[in-house]
Amino acid sequence: MFENLSQRLTQTLKNIRGQARLSEENIQGALRDVRMALLEADVALPVVKDFVSRVRERALGEEVAKNLTPGQVFIKIVNDELTHLMGDANDRLQLNVRPPAVVLMAGLQGSGKTTTVGKLGRWLREREKKKVLVVSADVYRPAAIDQLKTLAAEVGVEFFPSRPDEQPVAIAEKALDHARRHGFDVLLVDTAGRLHIDERLMAEIQDLQKALNPAEILFVVDSMTGQDAVNTAKAFNEALPLTGVVLTKTDGDARGGAALSIRAVTGKPIKFLGVGEKTKALEPFHPERVASRILGMGDIVTLVEDVQRQVDEEQAIKMAEKLKKGKGFDLEDFRDQLRQIEKLGGVGSLLDKLPGMNEVPAEAMAQMKDNKQFKRLEAMINSMTPQERRFPHIIKGSRKRRIAQGSGTSVQEINKLLKQFEQMQRMMKKFSKGGLGKLMGRFNPRAMLPGQGGGGAGPGPF
Known part of the structure; x- marks a missing residue:
């Protein structure tokens, strides 16, 4: 939701970020872009007019704090007014009546x-x-x-x-x-x-x-x-x-x-x-x-709430203990991670809540959100024997053909899965050695995509 509006507003706010101060002149251009972005998002015209008027009034009367740039101040104003437009805060169901x-x-x-x-x-x-x-x-x-x-x-x-x-x-x-x-x-x-x-x-x-x-x-x-x-x-x-x-x-x-x-x-x-x-x-x-x-x-608060509610804590602790003992990350663990992501609403729901994802091109974003690919990955892993899932290095020619036939996929897809798994396995090895900071520092969603520097196989299932 809001993909088109988000991309338009992000570009508009980028343009004003470099300004030395907020003035009638540079705000006018930004507000014109905001107005067009809202109209293209099918927001009612009276609502757009009122919104733009409120942002203009606040922006021209806003004192820029010493530790903030004019661009940051403008972003804060737009953020506040969007929140106000949609109701300021969550409105809970009022069920405090005599039951039922x-x-x-x-x-x-x-x-x-x-x-x-x-x-x-x-x-x-x-x-x-x-x-x-x-x-x-x-x-x-x-x-x-x-x-x-x-x-x-x-x-x-x-x-x-x-x-x-x-x-x-x-x-x-x-x-x-x-x-x-x-x-x-x-x-x-x-x-x-x-x-x-x-x-x-x-x-x-x-x-x-x-x-x-x-x-x-x-x-x-x-x-x-x-x-x-x-x-x-x-x-x-x-x-x-x-x-x-x-x-x-x-x-x-x-x-x-x-x-x-x-x-x-x-x-x-x-x-x-x-x-x-x-x-x-x-x-x-x-x-x-x-x-x-x-x-x-992004929406990290909702993401954390989803994780706390949906992710199997006991399973996560077992995984951490396994890595800590140096037992390694196998394809059964990989499948469990796919299922955990599915519990969180799929890749699309996850990506929508991550900061900066609106800067990923629409076509690439659609590819990353394709949950059908997750189903294919799981089908391939399910078509393996328990031994193959625990020791993926034994999967060679005839085994690949059998797995591909059993999962309705191709040998090429099996090869791609194994390559993705090897990369994730290396990341997990670094994690087990305490290199989480370094690992997160290298995380780049765009690198996971074909043509984005990832060569078609990134460190995760997407």
Whole structure:
């Protein structure tokens, strides 16, 4: 998300970095570029005008501290104003009501409501330790009821059954009664969507809202629809007392205009981002962290949180002990590392949070984010015998052909894998000898890419 905007703003801020002082003249050029970057990102025009005006006003009145350059001051102003535009701070779900807290999900058909109910159910169970019940009040699309039932089983929350011949309000009231009697903390209600806003849709959701008195009414919207997402959010907000927005499919949105416009247009906070298809791919929305990503400064806080939550600590300790004892790094360890990266949301999720990645060319970035390559690497390793994984040096001609055939790959790909593994093995050897600082100092993502100085095989799986 925000790839295009991030690249444009980074270049603009680079140009002003070398200025001796902030003046009307040099700020004017930078603001023109910022305005164009935001418009190209599909940010609403009134929002762009207000944003540029606030940045100009602050930049011309800002005192440059002795330990900061004018460029650094300008970057700080842009960062602060982006954060303010998106809501200043994370807006948590308000569930501190008498249980069960009802969360009503609204939105158009195809926005990702049902999937988001499953993701939110998982998030509440795992992160907030809540007992969650989900129910579908979408009686017009029987497949939605079946889909939610499947998702509920996958994410480990309870599903309350409903039928297409029932009335939505009756379904929701029965689910609420069940939740009260069985000690549930949260009830998530999936509602029917339409292909466009209509009176019947709004009247039905308003009836549900009156019957349930929800603690939260979340509007779920596809971020890739850009300005349409903002206009739809505005229409729903006029009909319902929305408490927040969930932006879905943000991993496929290179512009990010909806995220930058919705708060300003509706006054409602973005509470979550859907960042992928998996049920774990839901992130709380932190404006300050997103602003940092847009400006190419990464999001190390979220990355550390992801690592702490997803990485197998026991496995990591075993790996460290193994290296410390000089037992070496083998292909089974290599496969474990691939799986750990997968747990973190794949390479794309990892790279989006690293500082400076917006300077990597778009084509190279797309290549680095290709998770299919990870699957191929794992398939090749899985096609090896335990002995081959522990002692890769024995993999020669006939073994390579057998592994390639078993994994649906080629001998050339097996050779490339072994070369990548040898390079990583050398890095791990330096790590075991205490050379971590030197190792990190040599880390360069671009060197891992063909044509970027890496010769097609870098020190890692990408």
